[in-house]
Amino acid sequence: MVRAQQVDSGTQDELAVAVVGGETTGTGVLTRGTARKRRLPRLRVDRIDAIVAVGYLVSAVVVLSGQWRNTQSGYLIKSGQDQTMWEWFFAVTAHSVAHLENPLGTNLQNFPAGVNMMANTAMFGVGVPLTPITLLFGPTVTFVLVLTLGLATTALAWYWLFSRELVESRTAAGIGGLFCGFAPAMISHANAHPNFVVLLLLPIMAGLLIRMARRAVARGADRRRHIRDAAVLGFLVALQIALGEEPLLIFALSFALFAAVYYLHTPRLGLRVLRGIAPPVLLAGVIALVLTAIPLWWQFFGPQSYRSIDHGPMGNDLKAITQFPSESLGGIFSPGQYVAINETEQNAYFGWPLLLVLAAAIVLLRRERVVRAAGVVIVVFGVLSLGAVAMFGKRDTGIELPWRWAEHVPLLNTVLESRLTMAAIPAIAAILALATQRAIGWWRESPVDWRPLAWFGALLFALTPLIPTVLPVVQRPATPAFFADGTVRDYVDDGSVVLIPPPRPMDAGALRWQAAADFEFPLAGGYFVGPTGTQKKGIYGPELRPTTALLVQALETGKVPPITDEARAQIRDDLNFWRADVLVLPPISNSDTLRTTVTQLLGFGPKPVDGVWVWDVRALR
Structure with a gap:
């Protein structure tokens, strides 16, 4: 009925076992004969797969329509300043490739110190190959294309894994x-974070590891295949590093x-799998390190690298587990207290109906090793x-949790701990798929069985509130003619x-203006992550210069601050620092x-040029 089955410990040596976890689901056990037949599937798309792929793509386009x-000039309003930042990443990567410059670092932002692009999730894995798109159509097209394909291909990759390794039903x-x-x-994350949307390589790696584990314990396995598996896995890991390291971790x-949980009650078999799979996995790690040695060195030891970053408390509120996300039907009709870190970090929000149905499914399928491991x-x-x-509800309960030590x-x-x-998303998906497969099996056995109807009703009850709505977009101001x-x-x-x-991180619009001018000039300040202090701790944006603090004060209060001789001297120092x-x-x-503040600081006024006020300070340097 499903491909995840129970086994007796006495027949372990006659079985080839597949595992899958990680951002995580699992598969069960296949007989040795089945394992021989189920080699790496050829790339073959049938009608059902094509329909599913088109359905996922249409859904992604609708969400980002x-x-x-x-x-x-459209802008995903809930992205904060992140859309501007990501568009700049894609634009400057394309500029570097087109001009044969090193894309790993640039001084076009945060001049003259620059920015370590490898330490800023620039996603070279898509930014470099999509350079022609960026140069022809602009970084906004690249940004929305990456998000759209990320949603669709991530769904398709997990569907492919589930349909080939977990369940027989394509519906499940x-x-x-x-x-x-x-x-x-x-x-x-589709509002602003493509590195957490383009996750298709994770189920592909999971599928490869399943087959590696299966071959590791199968009698007569071709050990030479381990080298090929290691090479493929190493390449996938290297490519994922170029897409996003945090999802990989x-x-x-x-x-x-x-x-570990999957093999908990069959430790001998687990050790056989571990012994068989460890050498190719270690070799894959070496291959991945060789392929990414230069970028990783640049990230951790290159110019403007940093050793750590303090995000502060970023955990999920307990209410975030049971509430509905803001961009969903449930969020429209039954909004709860706003407890998210921000609009782009609603990392839980499964909704209480899904949690109830999930708990029932786990009880129903509790004998399945896949389900037990996924539940853990x-x-x-x-x-x-x-x-x-x-x-709870943004109130400190005083209950200390394991992350206090893990952090x-x-x-x-x-x-970001939230x-x-x-990691629970594919685990939940696997349980839902297995429960759906069980319901379909009941239906095939007896068309009048009430249980399939009950399951599909429960599934609608759980998932309908989570149907996403179209992400809101606003019109952003035009780039000044200057x-x-x-x-x-x-x-x-x-x-x-x-x-x-x-x-700065709160207002990064100038990055778009720089890209519109084809990077003809570097910018002081910016929105990025860089080091601060002797300990090289990471912070968002540059270290705050005194002149920047004074100008931000004037902007926020609407009042000209006291202009002292010290402030006039400081702006000269800062202008020299920024060159x-x-x-x-x-x-x-x-x-x-x-305008009044800067005029008093410099001692001379600006002139209007193409919609902006300009102070030419080249003579002051």
Whole structure:
């Protein structure tokens, strides 16, 4: 009925066992004869697979249809400043490739220190191959294309794995794939974080590991195949590093947990699998390190690298587990208290109906090893995602949790703990797929059986509130003509452009203006992650210069701050630090206050040029 089955310990030596975990699901056991027949499947797409793929793609396009309708000036409003940042990443990567420059670092932002692109999730795995798209159609098209294909291909890859390794029913596999690709966390990240949307390589790696484990214990296995498997796995890991390291880390941790629980009651068989699979996996790790040696060195030891980043408390609120996501039918008709970190980090939000149905499914399928292992992954990573102290409705409960100790582990301390919930997504999907397969089996045995109807009714009850809505888009302001028409080139020699105030994580719009001017000038300030202090701890944006703090104060208060001789001397120091050629005040709120402030600081006024105010300060350097 399903491909996940129970085995007697006495027949273990006659069985080939497949495991899958990680960002995580599992598969059960196949007989040795079946294992010989079930070799690596050829790339063959039948009609059902094509229909499923088209369905996933259409769904992704609908979710992002607002952005697709306006790729010139549309903006996913719930992305904060992240869409601007990602578009800049794609644009500067294309610029580097087109000009044969090193894409791993650039001084076009945060001039003159620059930005370590490898330490900033630039996603070279898509940014480099999509360079022609970026150059021809612009970074917004690349951004929305990556998000759309990320949702669709992630769903399709999990569907492919489920349909080939877990269940016989394409319907059951389709439901599992749909949940993996369009779960609340995926839709939330689709506002702004393509590195957490393009996850198709994770189920591909999982499928490869299943086949490696199967061959590791099968009698007469071709050991020479291990080298080929290791080479493929190493390449996939290297490519995933170029797409996103944090999802890979979560995948690896949850994979290991799933495998350990899966083999818990058959330890001898688990040791056989471990002994057989360890050499090719270790070889794959070496291959991946060789392929990524230069980028990883640049990330951890290159210019503007940092050793760690302190995000502060970023755990899920307990209410976030049971509530509905904001971009869903449930979020529209039954919104709860807003307890998310922000709109792009709704990493749980499974909704109480799904949790009830999931609990019932686990009880129903409790004899299945896959389900037990998946259930442990859901619980463990769900608890870890709550952070160091449990919060309920944004109130501190005082209950300390395991993350208090885990957050001190290297690499783990760079993860936003709420994102650990994403390990539960494929585990939930696998359980739903297995339960659907069981219901279909009942239906085939007896068309009048009430249980299939009850299951599908429960499934609708659980998943309907999670149906995503179209992500909201707003019109963003046009690029000032000073940048769009290239006038800025007349004011830049070998120094930087300083916006009033300089771009920062709370306002990164100038990055888009720079890209519109084809990167003809570097910018002081910006939106990125870089080091600060002697310990090289990572922070968002540059270290705050005194002049930046003064200008931000004027912007936020609408009042000209006291201008002292010390402030006048400080702006000269900061202009020298930035190697500034020109100061530019765009049309923003409180612009009159800012113009007066800068004029008093410099001792001379600006001139209006193509819709902006300009102070030419080249003579001051």
